[in-house]
Amino acid sequence: MKKYSKTHEWVEVDGKIATIGISNHAQEELGDVVFVELPEIGKEVKKGEVLCSVESVKAASDIYAPLTGKVIEVNTELDTTPEIINQDAEGKGWIAKLEFTDESELDDLMSEEEYKKFVEQH
Amino acid sequence: MKLIFEKSKDGRTGYSLPKLDVPEKPIEEMIPESLIRKEEAELPQVYETEVVRHYTNLSRLNHAVDVGFYPLGSCTMKYNPKVNEKISKFDGFAYIHPYQPEETVQGALEIMYNLQILLCEITGMDYMTLQPAAGAHGELTGMSIIKKYHEDRGDFNRNKVLVPDSAHGTNPASAAMCGFEVIELKSTEQGLIDLEELKKNLDENTAAVMLTNPNTLGLYEKDIDTITRLAHEAGALLYYDGANLNAIMGKVRPGDMGFDVVHLNLHKTFSTPHGMGGPGSGPVGVKAFLKDYLPIPVVEQDEKGFYYFNYDLPKSIGKVRSFYGNFGVFVKAYAYILFMGKSGLKKASELAVLNANYLRSKISKFLKIASDIVCMHEFVVDGSEFKKYGVKTLDVAKRLLDYGYHPPTVYFPLIVPEALMIEPTETETKETLDGFAETLEKILKEAEKSSELLKNAPHNTYVRRLDEARAVKNPILRWKVDV
Numbered sequence: 001m002k003k004y005s006k007t008h009e010w011v012e013v014d015g016k017i018a019t020i021g022i023s024n025h026a027q028e029e030l031g032d033v034v035f036v037e038l039p040e041i042g043k044e045v046k047k048g049e050v051l052c053s054v055e056s057v058k059a060a061s062d063i064y065a066p067l068t069g070k071v072i073e074v075n076t077e078l079d080t081t082p083e084i085i086n087q088d089a090e091g092k093g094w095i096a097k098l099e100f101t102d103e104s105e106l107d108d109l110m111s112e113e114e115y116k117k118f119v120e121q122h
Numbered sequence: 123m124k125l126i127f128e129k130s131k132d133g134r135t136g137y138s139l140p141k142l143d144v145p146e147k148p149i150e151e152m153i154p155e156s157l158i159r160k161e162e163a164e165l166p167q168v169y170e171t172e173v174v175r176h177y178t179n180l181s182r183l184n185h186a187v188d189v190g191f192y193p194l195g196s197c198t199m200k201y202n203p204k205v206n207e208k209i210s211k212f213d214g215f216a217y218i219h220p221y222q223p224e225e226t227v228q229g230a231l232e233i234m235y236n237l238q239i240l241l242c243e244i245t246g247m248d249y250m251t252l253q254p255a256a257g258a259h260g261e262l263t264g265m266s267i268i269k270k271y272h273e274d275r276g277d278f279n280r281n282k283v284l285v286p287d288s289a290h291g292t293n294p295a296s297a298a299m300c301g302f303e304v305i306e307l308k309s310t311e312q313g314l315i316d317l318e319e320l321k322k323n324l325d326e327n328t329a330a331v332m333l334t335n336p337n338t339l340g341l342y343e344k345d346i347d348t349i350t351r352l353a354h355e356a357g358a359l360l361y362y363d364g365a366n367l368n369a370i371m372g373k374v375r376p377g378d379m380g381f382d383v384v385h386l387n388l389h390k391t392f393s394t395p396h397g398m399g400g401p402g403s404g405p406v407g408v409k410a411f412l413k414d415y416l417p418i419p420v421v422e423q424d425e426k427g428f429y430y431f432n433y434d435l436p437k438s439i440g441k442v443r444s445f446y447g448n449f450g451v452f453v454k455a456y457a458y459i460l461f462m463g464k465s466g467l468k469k470a471s472e473l474a475v476l477n478a479n480y481l482r483s484k485i486s487k488f489l490k491i492a493s494d495i496v497c498m499h500e501f502v503v504d505g506s507e508f509k510k511y512g513v514k515t516l517d518v519a520k521r522l523l524d525y526g527y528h529p530p531t532v533y534f535p536l537i538v539p540e541a542l543m544i545e546p547t548e549t550e551t552k553e554t555l556d557g558f559a560e561t562l563e564k565i566l567k568e569a570e571k572s573s574e575l576l577k578n579a580p581h582n583t584y585v586r587r588l589d590e591a592r593a594v595k596n597p598i599l600r601w602k603v604d605v
Contacts, residue, residue, distance in 0.1 A: 029539075031516070032591035057590040058533040059291075083591065 002090070003106060004115035005066040010090055011109060018067055018098045022054065025119050027089035030056040036078040036085070039096055043071045047105050052095065054085070066109060069100035123183070123584075126166045126176050127601050136170040164603050183584045185528045187396075191554050193481075195500045195531035195543025196290065196338060198368045198390035200474075203461070206393065206454035215453050220445040224430050230449065231429035234421045237456045238405075244459075244467070245364070245384045246377020247407030251416045253447040257365060260385030260404030261296035261332075266439045267383060267408060267415040268330045268359050269300050274415070274437060280329035280358070286315055288339060288535045290363055293332045302329055309537055313339040313493045315349055324356040334363035335379065336370070336498035338535040338543070340478065350380025359383065367391045368547070369475055369499035372468030382409050392455035403451040417442045473548035474499040477555060481546050484559040488566060492538040499547075503530075505540030511566065512573035515540040518565055520587060521579040525561045 003011045008026035012019045027033070035055040045051055045065040052063050074096045077084060085093040110118060149158060168176075185192065192199035210216070218227050238250040254260040265283070272280045283297035286307045294304040305323050310316045314337070324331075331353045335343045343349065350360050362381035368391045376384045388403040389396040396402070408416060418438045419431035431446070462470060475498050482491060482501040492502040505515035519529035519542070531543035546555055569576050580586060 034591050034594040057594060059536055082595075 002112055003066075003109035004112065004118075005064065005109055006118065007064045007066075009063060009066045011066045011106075012094075013100075013106065016099055017072070018069065018100045019094050020051070020066060020096050020098055021094040022063060022085065022089055023115070024089045027085055027093070030054065030058060030061060032057045033082045033085045036082045036095065038074040038076070038078060039071045041071055041074060045069065045071070045098075047102075047108075054082075054095075063095065065098070067098060067100040067105050068102050069098040071096050072099050073097040123179065125601055126168065126173070127164075127603075129168055129172055129176065130166040132167060134167045134169050134172075136168055136173050185523075190526050190528065191546075191550060191558055192528040193530050193544045193546050193558065194528060195340075195502070195545040196365055196534070197396065197531065198365075198387070198499075198545060198547055199396060199528070200368070200390075200393055200547040201549035202393050202395045202454075203458065205461070206457045207395075209457045210450045210453040215450065224428075228429055231421055231431075233456050234446070234449075234452055235423055235429055237452050237459075238421060240456070240459050241386060241405055242407055244371060244375070245362075245367075245386065245407050246375030246379075247384055248377075248410040249413045249416060249420070250405050250407045251420060251442075252403070252405045252452055253417050253441075253443045254385065254404040254406055255443055255448055256389070256400075256402030257363075257385060257387045257404045258292040258296060259442065260387075260406045261292055261361075261363065262299055263404075263406045263417060263439070263442050264361055264383040264385050264408075265296050265300040265302070265330070265332075266442075267406070267412055268361065269302070270415045270437065270439050271359065271412055272329055277357075279327055282323075282327045283329055284320070284323055284331045284358075286333065286337070288313060288337050288537050289332065290334065290338060290365060291534075293334075293363060297330075297332065312495060313337065313341055313535075313537065315343055315345065317345060317348060317352070320349060320352060324352060324358060326357065328353070328356055328358040330359045330361050330383075332361040332363060333381075334366050335376070336366050336500075338366075339493050339502050339538070340366075340369075340497040340500035340545075341493055341495050342369075342498055346379045354380065365390060366499065369471055371471040372464060373471055377407075377409065382412060383407070388451050388455040393458045394451045394454040401448045401451060403448045403455070405447075415439055419446070421446075470548045471499070474546075477546040477548060477550055478544075480552070481544060481555045481559060484555070485544070485562060488563050492541070500543060500545035502535065502538050503542040503544065504538050505542050508540060508569070511569035511576075513569045513576045515542055517573075517576040517579060518542070518562075518569070521565045521568070521576045522561065523580040524582045525565075527558060527561065 008023045010023050033056050037053045039052040047068045050062045051065040187199050241250050254263045283302040284305050285293045297304050359382040362376040362384040364386040384407040386405050388394050414437040419433045422432045478499050490504040492504045515532050519532050522529045
């Protein structure tokens with residue numbers, strides 16, 4: 001089950017682990033991604049805080065943590081081939097895996113359907 | 123096109139020296155062994171004809187304000203009067219050396235001194251340094267002064283700088299370079315400073331608020347008096363980014379609005395060449411209470427009328443540049459200010475605002491403008507409507523190149539989706555503005571028919587669409603000798 005934040009991150013939950021990336025819409029808006037500053041493993045973030053940043057030919061953008069938790073894994077492929085985000089933002093272009101602590105925070109995120117509507121309105 | 127190095131053939135030269143009329147002396151007798159080059163420098167070996175053709179052809183590949191309209195928002199690409207170039211090349215300006223004794227360069231020092239005074243008068247500041255080499259360098263200088271001021275008062279807690287989300291990217295970068303934490307202020311729907319947001323973030327840890335007025339949407343911050351008062355009440359200083367001063371010269375002064383530190387861009391507002399034709403110059407002005415922190419040296423005049431460099435500022439932030447700044451640029455800016463005079467500078471701002479509003483009004487008939495408030499010297503188009511034609515702002519910008527226009531600034535400010543930021547400046551005719559608006563409308567009609575035409579643009583330029591991602595990831599910045 002994939003969920004989305006208002007700041008255009010996606011989350012895929014598997015047990016206590018959430019895989020996080022930026023949405024396909026966000027990728028289109030950013031343009032060609034040239035650098036991803038990955039978070040450090042072990043970093044603890046609160047929901048809404050800056051998790052890491054993504055730099056495209058247009059601008060550097062902060063990526064916000066959609067859930068509170070601890071970073072347990074990062075996609076090191078992005079170090080050398082950040083363009084994976086443009087090719088497959090919601091699959092191979094995942095950024096980090098988070099061990100999240102508060103399941104109720106998932107309720108604040110949008111379903112795919114809701115996110116689609118949200119993007120159309122903004 | 124080949125690089126000049128690639129045109130090199132052994133033994134070719136583009137110079138001829140007269141016969142030696144003094145006895146020749148071996149170099150080893152004059153220069154220490156350790157400083158003598160062992161190998162020939164890898165300089166291109168070419169005839170004069172080739173040098174002339176090479177650079178003439180290069181210049182023809184370039185777009186410049188002398189070639190066509192250049193509405194690059196926030197950059198103030200106004201005409202650079204040729205008389206300024208001529209004056210700056212006078213022997214007394216062009217052939218002086220920074221190590222010359224002060225008494226032999228009184229004229230040059232007088233120009234620097236007078237320019238400091240004129241820029242103070244235009245901005246409403248008390249003292250000015252001419253040293254910084256460009257805008258962002260001015261920001262770094264100004265923010266260093268602010269930091270030093272707080273520390274000198276024994277206040278080491280002010281580690282935050284507030285910057286609106288519409289700011290020039292250099293503002294947060296300069297603050298961060300000075301070691302400050304940058305707090306971003308969300309703008310109102312209209313793109314102005316949100317007073318509530320400002321109040322919420324101002325506290326005893328705020329070192330400064332960095333603003334530009336008019337802001338990057340080309341809007342005048344109407345609450346500026348309240349903004350500066352609130353910041354001062356919290357003990358913070360106000361920094362003015364002078365990138366947009368072209369809108370207000372002779373009308374209002376940052377110093378009167380309550381700003382404590384101001385940087386200017388002589389290469390924008392004061393008509394000196396810009397970009398590759400630079401160099402730039404970013405003087406910084408301060409209110410009297412910050413004078414002691416200015417970088418050294420400052421140009422002063424003693425009671426006998428003698429101009430000199432004053433290095434005796436014990437609290438100075440130090441030197442920010444070798445020697446005294448980009449002197450040639452000072453001469454050009456000084457010539458421009460004297461030529462324009464008080465009424466001329468005022469008129470320049472009025473026409474810059476008039477041109478921007480005329481173009482804004484024309485373009486608003488077929489494109490969405492980011493804010494419905496009357497603009498100052500520039501305005502921002504919201505390009506999200508391009509989507510319905512299957513194109514993006516970048517494609518529209520690239521297509522403009524085919525029609526001989528330099529595109530506006532794109533994707534900035536960040537708060538406007540698919541932004542196109544247009545600044546026509548005062549030196550353009552109505553016909554030029556009409557032509558640009560008509561071309562933009564025509565491009566939209568082209569997009570309606572075939573988005574591919576735009577997506578593959580430009581078609582008529584020397585190089586086609588560049589791979590920006592590859593340029594960032596794998597830049598080739600140096601030519602290397604093949605071995």
